[in-house]
Each structure stands twice: as structure tokens, then as C-alpha cells.
Amino acid sequence: MRVNHVLLATIGLVATLPALFGAEITGKVVVKGTPKAELTIDMGADPKCGALHDKPVTTRHYVVDKDGGLANVLVFIKSGLNEKNSPAPATTPLLDQVGCEYTPYVMGVRTQQKLKIKNSDPTLHNVHAIPNSMRDKGTANKGFNLAQPIKDMVTEKSFDAPEVAVKFKCDVHPWMFAYVGVFDHPFYAVTEKDGTFKITGVPKGKYTLEAYHVKTHVANPGVAQEITVDGDAKADFTIELK
Secondary structure, eight states: OOOOOOOOOOHHHHHHHHHHHEEEEEEEEEESSSSOOBOOOOTTOOOOHTTSSSSBBBOOOBBOTOBBBBBEEEEEEEESSSSSOOOOOSOOOEEEETHHHHHESEEEEEOOOOOOEOSSSOOOOEEEETTTHHHHSOSSSOOOOEOSSSSSSEEEESSSOOEEEEEEOSSSTTEEEEEEESSSSSSSSEETTTEEEEEEOOSSSEEEEEOOTTTTTTTTTEEEEEEEEEESSSSOOEEOOO
């Protein structure tokens, strides 16, 4: 009987875990249609960049696997959360410059979370962040443009307001771009190479979940769906090329 009591207690604990620690939202983003071919990047303007690669480098507009899974999509809870602006985590994500490319191409951070920006290359880069506020006065985020002339140089920056997504570029190497989503909550993810994603720790509730891809959002604004979280949930998206 004692064993049964222990078993029942264990089952009860497992059942309460989603309520205690939140649930997972998992899913996949696929693309419908044939993306345009990627372009080969000409790095001849800076021989140091070309020397860092042993094969041609292409753009990363549509990173799609054999089953249509689309990488580099920001998936996030857009609305429905009762509490936001919880303290930013102490971790410091990294936006690196490797081989004269931003790595990662797409990432997410929290508002007021420190973001490390590093130059891992033996050549000059400049980090030019262009929030939407600089284009349409839509957010409170401030842009910046700073030089990183020294290999392994690191600069820390942060953003005050949510924004999807802050554009980064390098004026020295015009092919270099990255996109950083800024969120006032922790419930976001970036899709993997096969298009899958996982958002953890989600409290029970009804939410609007959005999938944002930097190259398709103009033609496909608000690729979103309503989702009810009462335990682990699944949400798949299809982004149609137009």
C-alpha cells in the first residue's frame, strides 16, 4: 500500500508541474511556395573577409529544409499575457561577427537585457542598429552606430521597448545584416533549421501567437493564431510566399 501511495503522489506531482512551472508550446513553421534563389555574396571589397571562407557565401533570406521547414522565424506571444515587464534575466546573449557575417542572423532579447556584440574578425566592423523609431517613430528604442576595429572587441547594449525586429547592419560590409526581436516577456523562440520551435514556461491562458519572418512579413502581415494553453500545446504555421 505504501508503494501505491508513493506512486499516486508521484503521479499527482507530475500532473501539477505545468501549473507550477508553466507549459511548453511547440510547433513548426513551414513555407508554401518556392523561395527565390539565394545570392552569392561578393566579399571582394574586403580581402580579409574572403580569406575567412573556403567556399562561396550566400545570403540567408530563406533557410528552408527539404520538408519546407523555415528557419530564422521569430515566434512569440503577441497578446493575452496578464503580466509583462518581469525582470530581464542575468544572462547576456551574444550577437557575433564571424567571417564578416552576423551570427545569429535572427535572435531575441528581453527589454533592458544586456546584449553582447562582438567582433571575432581580424578586420574593422561597424555595428549600426536601426530601430523602427528611426524610420517611423514607432518605438522608444534608440539606434546606435559604433566601430569595432579590434578583433575580439565586445560592446554591450540594450533596448528599452518591445520591437519586432531591430535591424542591424554593417556600413563597412553592406551584405551584413541581423535582426533582433525585443520582448517584454520571456515567451518567444527562433525556429531551428528544420522550422521547429519551443517556448517554455508558459502559464495557462488564451493567447495570440505570431510567427514573424523578416523577408515575408510585408506580404504576410500578422501570421498568427489563437491558442489555448492548459498544459503543453502545439501550434504550427504556414507562411505562403506571394
